Amino acid sequence: MEAIGGNAAARLQSLVQRIERLEGEKAALSEDIKEIFGEAKSAGYNVPVLRALIAERRKGAAAAEERRTLLEVYRDALGDLADLPLGQAAMAAA
Amino acid sequence: MEAIGGNAAARLQSLVQRIERLEGEKAALSEDIKEIFGEAKSAGYNVPVLRALIAERRKGAAAAEERRTLLEVYRDALGDLADLPLGQAAMAAA
């Protein structure tokens, strides 16, 4: 276990600083989001429902992507036979 | 629960859009951070330890010290490590 020399120390400092800066920006965004939910609450909206709505929209986009991925897995497994009736039946069942 | 008029609907839309925009920026920052950790790994740094270091800085030096101390207390209370070489060395020092 050796000590870290000047160059490596500088590199480490740079990495840590960059990460901490981005994390700071992320925390600021989280604050902003929290504020908007506060606004929404003040305006009479039900915050949990609003969250559920946004989560659903996010999930909807993700689900399409996932379905495509899964389809690829099946397609790879079935190979070219995916074009034949049997392969299609297997994929439909999945 | 009354019907949501044109104004309220527009307001809701605005809220959702603003939140989703900020969440998008947050996700982008997360990606950037992940990339920097990748850099660090390529440069030979131990990423989990690096993460621990940054977390420690976030929580503050005092909290980190307290956590370390408590871990030692639990370790001593458990006592099993006393059978290992490292534990014996520590006990000899004390």
Next chain:
Amino acid sequence: MEAIGGNAAARLQSLVQRIERLEGEKAALSEDIKEIFGEAKSAGYNVPVLRALIAERRKGAAAAEERRTLLEVYRDALGDLADLPLGQAAMAAA
């Protein structure tokens, strides 16, 4: 930061032992599962597809549960008005 007395030390030992025992059983189960996948592979099954199939079954069960939870969120937000046309339209849209 005080040391842990005899009773507390015994309690800690008991907790740790119970946890480690259960974790041991969990690890054994993971091994067993891995073996079965090995069997399946030897029998000519496509393991990634098998994994995808099982994951989908798991997700299918979880999705039903989640849908029910989400429905409750909306129902609570809408209150008794969920029985009225407007409330139903809102739930249908969600």
Next chain:
Amino acid sequence: MEAIGGNAAARLQSLVQRIERLEGEKAALSEDIKEIFGEAKSAGYNVPVLRALIAERRKGAAAAEERRTLLEVYRDALGDLADLPLGQAAMAAA
């Protein structure tokens, strides 16, 4: 890709059932472990530290020591903590 006959279908079913059964047992064990951590919390133990202790035992004393040492090396290389009271005390002692 040939059609799956009765035997192969039964075999597949058996494999899936065995895997899902073991996964169910695994999930049950996870629940049990969570409960014990809940007990520990009620008894006044610091759960994250307790987890760290158990993880350390799993990985072995040598690895834990190495990780601690590396963390110190990184911390020293970064040097910023020297500005904090705790860091100054440590440097004074050294």
Next chain:
DNA sequence: AACGTTGAAATAGTTC
């Protein structure tokens, strides 16, 4: 055999 990718576990945040 290292690498990236995916899935499980843990922690942090939010709601009631």
Next chain:
DNA sequence: GAACTATTTCAACGTT
């Protein structure tokens, strides 16, 4: 403050 959800972190697996 207790439970649940969501994010973050870690480990395992397949891949190149």
